[in-house]
Amino acid sequence: MRPLTEEETKSVFLKLSEYIGKNVEHLINRSDERYCFRLIKDRVYYISESLMKASTCISRDNLLHAGTCLGKFTKSGKFRLHITALDYLAQHALYKVWVKTSAEMSFLYGSHITKNGLARMTENTPQYAGVVVYSMSTDTPLGFGVAAQSTEHSQQLDPTGNVVLHQADVGEYLRGLEDDIF
Amino acid sequence: MVAKKQKTKKSKNVEEEEVDYAAVADQFADLSDHDSVEEGDDDDDDDENDESASGDSGDSNDENENSGSDDDKEDSEDHDDSEEHDDSEGDEEDDDGEEDNIARKITTNSFAGPEPCSFDMHNLLAINSHQMDTSKMYIKKAGKYNDEEDITIPPESLELAVNEKYLLEKAASGCTQLIAALWQLPIESSDVGPMVSLPIHDGSKIPRQLPPPPPKKETKWEKFAKLRGISLNKEKRSQKVFDEATGEWMYRHGYRKANDDTKEWPIMEVKGNDDPYADPWEKQREEKRSRKDKNMESRMRNEERAGNLVKGTTNKLLKNRDKARMAGKAGGDLDRYNVPPSGVPVDLKPTKGSGDIKSMKRGKASITNALLATQRSTASLGNFDKMLEGEPERKKNHIGAKKRKYEGSTDKAVISTEAERAMKVFKHVVDGGGAQKEKARLKGRLAKGETAYDYEFNDGLGPSTFQKKKGRAAAGKMKKMTKKRIK
Numbered sequence: 001m002r003p004l005t006e007e008e009t010k011s012v013f014l015k016l017s018e019y020i021g022k023n024v025e026h027l028i029n030r031s032d033e034r035y036c037f038r039l040i041k042d043r044v045y046y047i048s049e050s051l052m053k054a055s056t057c058i059s060r061d062n063l064l065h066a067g068t069c070l071g072k073f074t075k076s077g078k079f080r081l082h083i084t085a086l087d088y089l090a091q092h093a094l095y096k097v098w099v100k101t102s103a104e105m106s107f108l109y110g111s112h113i114t115k116n117g118l119a120r121m122t123e124n125t126p127q128y129a130g131v132v133v134y135s136m137s138t139d140t141p142l143g144f145g146v147a148a149q150s151t152e153h154s155q156q157l158d159p160t161g162n163v164v165l166h167q168a169d170v171g172e173y174l175r176g177l178e179d180d181i182f
Numbered sequence: 183m184v185a186k187k188q189k190t191k192k193s194k195n196v197e198e199e200e201v202d203y204a205a206v207a208d209q210f211a212d213l214s215d216h217d218s219v220e221e222g223d224d225d226d227d228d229d230e231n232d233e234s235a236s237g238d239s240g241d242s243n244d245e246n247e248n249s250g251s252d253d254d255k256e257d258s259e260d261h262d263d264s265e266e267h268d269d270s271e272g273d274e275e276d277d278d279g280e281e282d283n284i285a286r287k288i289t290t291n292s293f294a295g296p297e298p299c300s301f302d303m304h305n306l307l308a309i310n311s312h313q314m315d316t317s318k319m320y321i322k323k324a325g326k327y328n329d330e331e332d333i334t335i336p337p338e339s340l341e342l343a344v345n346e347k348y349l350l351e352k353a354a355s356g357c358t359q360l361i362a363a364l365w366q367l368p369i370e371s372s373d374v375g376p377m378v379s380l381p382i383h384d385g386s387k388i389p390r391q392l393p394p395p396p397p398k399k400e401t402k403w404e405k406f407a408k409l410r411g412i413s414l415n416k417e418k419r420s421q422k423v424f425d426e427a428t429g430e431w432m433y434r435h436g437y438r439k440a441n442d443d444t445k446e447w448p449i450m451e452v453k454g455n456d457d458p459y460a461d462p463w464e465k466q467r468e469e470k471r472s473r474k475d476k477n478m479e480s481r482m483r484n485e486e487r488a489g490n491l492v493k494g495t496t497n498k499l500l501k502n503r504d505k506a507r508m509a510g511k512a513g514g515d516l517d518r519y520n521v522p523p524s525g526v527p528v529d530l531k532p533t534k535g536s537g538d539i540k541s542m543k544r545g546k547a548s549i550t551n552a553l554l555a556t557q558r559s560t561a562s563l564g565n566f567d568k569m570l571e572g573e574p575e576r577k578k579n580h581i582g583a584k585k586r587k588y589e590g591s592t593d594k595a596v597i598s599t600e601a602e603r604a605m606k607v608f609k610h611v612v613d614g615g616g617a618q619k620e621k622a623r624l625k626g627r628l629a630k631g632e633t634a635y636d637y638e639f640n641d642g643l644g645p646s647t648f649q650k651k652k653g654r655a656a657a658g659k660m661k662k663m664t665k666k667r668i669k
Contacts, residue, residue, distance in 0.1 A: 001591045003600065009607045017608075018617045028604045036600055038591060049597065056592050122319075128621075 001056065001063065010073050011079040012037065012044055012070065016089075019081075019130035019144060023092035040065070043072040044079070046088065083143060083168035086132075090141035093132035095125040097147075097164050101137050108142065108171035113164040115157045125151045131164055143169030293362045295355050301363045302385030308360035310352065321345050399488035444470060475503075568627025571648035576624055 004012065016024050027035065027046065034049045040063060045079045047067025048053070055066040068088070071081040081089075099107055103117020119136045127150045145164040148154070154163045299308040303306065320342040367378045400408070408413055422431040425440035432440035450462040486492040529551075530542055557576045558564040564576050589596050622628050649656050 003589050003591060003596055006603075006607060009604060011613060013604075013611045014617045014620055016448060017611060021616075022612060024608055024611075025605070028601055028608060034597075034601065036597070037604070049512055143627050 001040050001052075001060070001066070004037050004039055004044065007081075008039065008044075008073065009037065011073075011077075014070070015079045015081055019089045019094065019132065020092040021094045023094070026092055027088065027103065037070075038066070039073075044070045046070050046085075081144070081168065083170060083172050086141055086144060086168070086170070089130075089144055090132050090134075095129050095131045095147065096134055097120045097121050097131050097145075098134050098136045098139075099142065099164075101135070104135055104137075104142065107133060107166065108169050108177070110166055110171065112148070112162045112166045113145070114156065114159065115161050115163050116152070116159045118163045121151055121154065121163070123151055127153070130167075133164060133169070141170075143167070143171075218246060293355075293358045295359075297352070297355060299356050299359045301360065303363065304383060304385045305366075306360065307379070307385065308356045308363070309355050318348050319345055360406065402487065403483040416486050565623065565628060567626070569644050570642060570649060573626070 013024055014040065016027070020027075020165065035046055036049055036052055038045050038047055038052060043065075045067045046069075051067055055063060058136055068084060069082055070085040070088070071079055097113065097118065098120035099113055100117050100119045103113060106117065107113055113133065125131065125147045127147060129147045130144065131147045132144045135142050143166070145167045148162040148165050149157060154161075157163065282407060297310055297312040299310045301308055321344070364378055367380070369376045369378055371377070377480075395608060405655075406412075417436065423434045423440040425432045428442075432438065434440060444466070446463055446466065450466075451464070452458050456462070479496060482491060482496040482499065486493050486496060529546060529548055553574070557567075557573075558578075560567055569576075585616065650662075651658075
């Protein structure tokens with residue numbers, strides 16, 4: 001477990017800001033307790049300070065996870081967000097997308113959201129902006145993705161066109177898509 | 183220090199003279215007006231001062247002329263020491279070679295007193311070689327041994343004190359004589375007053391410390407010349423020769439010698455029998471080289487014969503020299519013939535078993551590394567460079583290259599400053615355009631700088647000509663195989 005370097009912090013914030021923009025500040029400076037970012041074997045964790053101090057008692061080999069895993073650094077140095085970060089993304093999301101109940105399942109299986117399945121979308125979403133996907137019926141976050149088109153353009157799309165490109169969904173917990181995600 | 187009972191010419195009942203310093207000063211005042219000192223002038227005064235030593239003044243001149251050559255060299259400061267030395271030769275009349283006294287031409291002067299000194303004016307040395315009167319040197323106090331007349335080496339137990347006044351008088355006398363002798367040197371007048379040049383050569387002769395060098399052994403030629411009666415050029419030739427070009431006298435041999443023809447002239451004549459197609463400069467160089475070699479060889483052999491060099495080194499050298507020269511030539515060829523051609527990468531090094539360098543392959547890793555380096559090898563670190571077709575995105579510098587300071591997870595310093603640092607980084611991210619800008623930079627979309635090099639140049643590498651796949655694979659359509667297409 002070690003704190004992040006400047007470069008690493010920068011890439012993490014860059015990624016996060018795609019989804020939550022300036023609200024990253026809320027992650028850094030919290031009112032209730034101080035939380036910090038720590039690196040455990042290339043994975044970035046968001047842990048409270050007390051938990052972090054407690055976890056230092058466990059030896060490095062035995063420590064698997066601590067706190068919330070936001071994502072991991074790939075071998076080439078890029079940062080990839082995991083579904084486990086959804087909680088915080090959903091709290092501070094800038095651009096939201098609501099998916100119809102009918103198209104919910106397909107999204108949870110890992111496919112992109114077409115215009116048919118799109119129920120609602122926040123206005124002025126720029127193209128390729130990070131977007132959090134909510135369910136229409138229960139208003140729970142289902143996952144996150146990237147807006148394929150900006151809001152205006154997606155209105156002009158034909159019904160089979162991609163609106164949101166899939167990045168991560170809660171179905172992955174069951175599917176276990178990536179071997180090393182957990 | 184050996185003290186001998188010497189019968190001096192002086193009487194034993196010598197009373198101590200007190201030199202009249204005032205009179206001396208007056209005499210000096212007189213001297214300053216004259217160019218040279220006339221000895222005769224002051225004799226009258228001297229006779230008045232001298233009570234007992236009148237008989238000696240006549241002899242003293244001769245004495246000091248000859249005694250000077252036998253004296254040891256002493257520091258001019260240590261007049262006391264010079265007086266304590268009992269020079270037995272001081273009173274003998276030795277007629278040593280006159281040439282030794284060149285530096286001591288200064289004769290004793292009117293200030294000589296009872297003990298005239300000899301001088302070494304180069305070192306400003308006045309040597310008083312007269313016998314010390316030990317009876318006068320020590321003050322007798324009442325005690326055991328003090329009845330003895332002659333006290334030779336006073337033991338520590340004897341209560342004797344050195345008669346400082348006596349010694350002081352000796353020193354004063356020597357000093358006075360020395361200064362008077364100074365005035366006897368040729369005086370020039372300068373703007374600071376009368377000036378005197380001290381003699382160039384050292385007045386005292388010191389014996390050799392080390393043995394003289396052994397005589398040089400004859401070289402082979404010298405031996406032969408001697409035998410045959412041939413005169414060596416050494417005696418005939420002068421060291422310097424008049425050089426026509428510069429119009430001055432330069433050395434006959436060696437560096438920057440006179441009339442040097444061995445330079446390389448731009449134009450060289452073809453004389454008589456020479457082959458017109460031969461390279462005259464190369465020929466000149468070869469000749470010089472052979473002359474040098476020959477000279478070195480003969481010098482070494484002479485040294486061997488003389489015994490300065492170990493016998494057999496010349497032969498060894500000659501044997502190795504040719505070998506070394508051939509090896510050198512071969513080494514040079516190595517560089518010429520086995521060097522990778524220009525444009526071949528540096529990390530492709532020919533090793534023993536690698537075969538011909540022209541047929542060596544570079545490999546993917548090497549190429550990607552080279553590409554990474556090339557992408558950022560511009561003044562803007564690749565930020566404002568046009569992106570080519572098919573070029574992968576521009577990564578930033580190797581992140582792992584910088585050495586990080588160890589920061590423990592629970593360090594106080596870390597925890598306290600963490601939030602601040604994170605905020606700083608975050609501000610940097612937000613103000614710097616965020617993720618969009620980063621992506622644009624990687625893709626090369628920021629490469630729109632307004633530099634002098636920004637003009638539309640069609641190098642024929644547009645998207646239309648770009649081929650992702652090469653060779654046989656390129657025969658088909660240029661489409662990226664995605665997961666969808668596989669299905």
